[in-house]
Amino acid sequence: MGANTFRRRAAVALVAATALLATTACGGGDAEEASDGPITLTVDVFGQFGYDELYKQYMADNPGVKIVERGTGSNLDEYSPKLTQWLAAGKGAGDVVAIEEGLLVEYKANPGNFVNLLDHGAADLKGNFLEWKWNAGLTADGKQLIGLGTDVGGMAMCYRKDLFAKAGLPTERDAVSKLWPTWQEYIAVGEKFTAAKTGASFLDGATNTFNTIVLQTAGNAQGYHYYDTSDNLVVDSNPAVRQAWDTTMDIIDSGLSGKYGSWSEEWVSAFKQAKFATIACPAWMTGVIEGNAGPAGKGQWDIADVPGDGGNWGGSFLAVPKQSKHQAEAIKLAKFLTSTEGQIGAFKAKGPLPSSPQALEDPAIADATNAYFSDAPVGKIFAAGAKSLKPVYMGPKNQAVRTEVENAVRTVDLGQRNPDQGWTDAVNNAKKAAAK
């Protein structure tokens, strides 16, 4: 073999190797760090977790640690496939990752991807969390703790005072709460609002409202919605689901919906242009509203009780993937962020309601008001019901099934299907999704 050929081969190999390196480097992360320098911990989140101040404090207390947050403000739909890919690839995930409760079930099915926090002294922390929140982080056999709870999604109804005034409705929050003890009365108020022709719809879109109602109805009944606690799909036979469906159909039928698809560009524009008057409002939604409606909406929004009785929507967990290069430091950070102090800090910043009973009782929460929402006593409104929250069990393909059912709601909302066709779609597509 001539020297030239050898050189050529070497060049080829070099090109290939460089290309490979370039691709793997895209996986990101902080693999190439010097071992003795300060370490960087990456935290992956979606939406608004409100951790900025907490990071600053943690970095000041732990000089060897630098924290980078990724995914702030992103949609859960964008975040979860990315996280799954990182886990599947064994590379790319942050050192601490946020997991939403509806997706946690799927991650729990493959617990090997995560560090067992029970092996790292987490068992002592049990008393820091509402019991059901703690249990939700455990695998079915109770031997592995995947995630520490961050927040719970206590429910309320957010509304725009200016639009209510325009429609001749009361604007003061206690008076508004009294308008709608039940969803039927909420619909009646909506009809009155619509009749006043303010140019805005009564609510944003049917899917968010449906999800609120179904979680509330199911929580108050048998404690499960799409799957029963033995993981059988019960979309078509669970009266709670059907009842929520029927109420939602009444809402659509009365013309109350603005038909804005949740988290779409139009939805965000509708916030900015004050195109709807109410939105079902789990605690974490207050941060979303503030972000979407912007400074112009300050003082226009207020918070009243949710129609019906209580309910929980959402809430997340922090987990440490096994692929993390700095597991011990990551666990320490996750413990700090989910501590009573951490949860209070997050609540003050962006409104996610603590899952720690101590935090919920803390005066910092109980007396908290939210300036954006006309100084509404958010602590009182959300924390009051939080300790008695009735959680809803989520089965293995919860996310896929929920998607199908909500999608069926959306087709009726847009007038593409009538309620009967929509229900048939919901049931059939949910079955199909569960079987996939």
Place this chain on the structure above:
Amino acid sequence: MSVQLDARPPVAAVPPVRPDRTIRLSRIDTKWSPYLYIAPFFLLFAIFGAYPLAYTLWVSLHDWDLLGSNPAFVGAENYTRLLADPDFWHSVVNTLGIFVISTVPQLLAALWLANMLNRQLRARTGWRMAVLVPNVTSTAAVAIVFGVLFGREFGMINWLLDLVGLDGVDWKSNRVASWVAISTMVDWRWTGYNALIFLAAMQAIPRDLYESAAIDGANRARQFWSITVPLLRPTIIFAVIISTIGGLQLFTEPRLFHSGTNAIRGGPMRESQTVTMYMFENAFAPYYNFGYGSAVAWLLFLLIAVVAAVNVLIIRRLGGGAGKGDPR
């Protein structure tokens, strides 16, 4: 080496050793060097093309949960299920629909544009560069802007329709309307690119052909159809195949056209969900069924091969009349 030489009959030891060796080396060189020159491509293709292709095939024969371990071998089950899956065929129809609505006008417009740019224009280079500008814009930016333009309530297109007294269209949940909207952004992006490719080929056509045609009394249109188009045939075939591959793999535009929860469905009733989006929906969120998603990928590969072959046949047939005498 010398051993071998000694074994030769010592009759004519006149030709020196050196030249003989050089000849052999140079023979090896002429024989193998071309392969070495093209080797880098094939090596990279093997790593980044062939291997993923084969691996995808392997995955598609398994019940492969993205996060799970020990995937079970299921043979062709993913394929049989997929062939009976109405949502898959729905996405195939969407893809072909968007492909036809976008590609046909796009290539015709590109041809026309190239013809215009091939004339004596003022600031010719400026114009030629200008048509490429949409192509340099990031697809994501284009898709987001168009997604907003085609909004149901706050979109500019519906506002314009309203100005002329027409009803607004729900571009995102009306099947044909969403195809048209997505085709618009594809065309906006790719027409100029194809025009430049056609233009380059047009400039290779000898001027004297046009001159003699002009002397024979052929007008511009006649020259275009009888000289330009037939001589562009190889380029047109190239453009058609490239557009086919791109068009059938359409993902970013329809994905970003829809926003909000579950945009990967391409509308509440999958109005504009393309095959690649369906693949993504199955392989990633919310199903994480990697095996099924891989089966979609393979069927898409076959679909592209079939459509590309059909296109080539059609183009051959169309240009056939004028190109028969062409020795090429």
